[in-house]
Amino acid sequence: MSDIPTGVLFGILIGLIILSACFSGSETGMMALNRYRLRHLARSGHRGARMASSLLKKPDRLIGIILLGNNFVNIIASALATVIALRLGGEGAIAIATGILTLVVLIFAEVTPKTVAALYPERVAFPASFVLSVLLRIFYPLVWIVNGIANNLLRLLGVPIGRGTNEHLSQEELRTVVNEAGAMIPRRHQRMLLNILDLEKATVEDIMVPRNEIVGIDLEDDWETILEELKTSQYTRLPVYRGSIDDVQGVLHLRKVLSDALNGSFTRDDLLQRMREPYFIPEGTQLHTQLLNFQRNRRRNGLVVDEYGEILGLATLEDILEEIVGEFTTDPSANIKDVHRQKDGSYLAEGSASVRELNRLLDWDLPTNGPKTLNGVILEHLEYIPEPGTSLLVNGYPVTIVQTKDNRVKMAQIQPHRPRRARTKH
Structure with a gap:
């Protein structure tokens, strides 16, 4: 090294500082990547995203190759700074050179690149992932040895290895993601997503029509009264009962019988034959569960009953959907x-x-x-x-x-x- 001109040594030192900055920035950039966006880009065929995702599956190896490269570069830079100091000022300049190099590395090889990488992780991490993948293949034996020693040390300290981090979002975390989506998700869509999450907090009693407000057909009424109810009802499905809603007989779909009722060819026997068996919902059923039950049983409404079989009210599919999409009027x-x-x-x-x-x-x-x-x-x-x-x-x-x-x-x-x-x- 004594034959190498001082100017060349300065050039090599600057190059090493740049390499150190690249390693530092790549470390922060890789760790700052949004994992969910990374998965989306990887599935979309983005090469950099796929490479970065592959590296992040083994974070110990990724960190190992980055730190090996960064420490190796910094050690050589420190040795070069010592040689340059001896040439320019003798042994008394070593301390000054060490202080200057520390400040330069801190500013230009640590703080600055890591700040840039934290602000723009994808721009830093995706190009770096290609270089890191090559370095990992070349120096894999050394990385394996270093990681093996480090992992065994962690086991001795009682730190579990290999479990990985839980990347699944909890309900409250997902709620935060939706709230902070900003302009990426329209406000109305945000409310709908949050309402879907809130379905677990509500039960059928929260949205049902109370039993004293249930509109239905009483078989004990005279036939003219029943026909008038069929013609004027604002609902498409009516429970059919005898005397009281507690003695429910079935559910009648008005669209299937309205034309016959209007032309006078509909009889009481037709009503009994065309009505469908009633569908009962246990009280306390959560709305998200009942939504699936409606879909599974191909039903649009059901009678809510308590533990004794007493009818508490009527719950409909429309009421559950309104919990998600909201009402259809602005007042x-x-x-x-x-x-x-x-x-x-x-x-x-x-x-x-x-x-x-x-x-x-x-x-x-x-x-x-x-x-x-x-x-x-x-x-x-x-x-x-x-x-x-x-x-x-x-x-x-x-x-x-x-x-x-x-x-x-x-x-x-x-x-x-x-x-x-x-x-x-x-």
């Missing part, structure tokens, strides 16, 4: 037939209004971990049947009882905006 209060907006900004709500729908459509925060209707929430809060004019706070929302009927709250007025300080009075 929130128009989505709930039991809610009416007032001029002062308050809402008049029927006691039978679903708490879950009030929260979802009006962006409220009424409690949903108990009763499913507004009447149930009020009665649970007060623990008695209130008189008209009674006021209370439900989760900070001022509620005034407007009308009661048959031991239940028929109508209540709700102020949607929570006051900072409010008192509860009975």
Whole structure:
């Protein structure tokens, strides 16, 4: 080395620093790659992505070849800096050269390339993956030895080897990914994806029509009344019962019988023959499970029953789909037939209004971990049947009882905006 001119040594030293920067940047770039985007690009045929994905399957080998190359380059650079210092200033210049080299390596071979690689991982990692793959093949025996020693040391320390990291997203992590997708996913689509995740938090009781509001055909009515119900019903599938919904006989599809009912050729025997056996849903069934059950059984509605077989309400496929895609009107209060907006900004709500729908459509925060209707929430809060004019706070929302009927709250007025300080009075 004594025969090599000092200028050439400076050139070699600069080249080594550049190589060190390449190794440092490639390490950060490879580790900063988005694994899910990497898989997508690899499946799409991107060569750099496929090469990087292959290297990342064995991260210990990847890190091994990068660190071997980086340390080898840095050690040679340190030796060259010492030689140059001896030539230019003698032994007293070694300390100065060491300090300068440390600063240069830190700035130009560590911080700068790693910052660039962290900001643009694909631009750094994909080209680097081709070079690293070649180096790994050439120096594989050395990498294998180093990794073997390191892995055995980790085992002695009780660190498990070979399990790898769990790259599966949890539900909350997926929710975060959707929320932070920004312009890549339209806002409406984001809400739909989040609603799909929320299906596990809701059960059929949250979306069912209560039993006292079920519209159906009573076989004990006279035939003219039944025909009129068939002609004027706004629903396409009606439960058929005898006297009470508890004695349900089947479900009738109106589209299959409406033409006969209109031309007068439809009889009571035809009704009994054309109705389908009722479909029952156990209470507590989660919405995502029931959606699959509807698909599997080729059904669009079902009667929700408790553990004793008592009918609690009617759940439909349309109601579950609305939990995902939302309502089909832009006026929130128009989505709930039991809610009416007032001029002062308050809402008049029927006691039978679903708490879950009030929260979802009006962006409220009424409690949903108990009763499913507004009447149930009020009665649970007060623990008695209130008189008209009674006021209370439900989760900070001022509620005034407007009308009661048959031991239940028929109508209540709700102020949607929570006051900072409010008192509860009975």
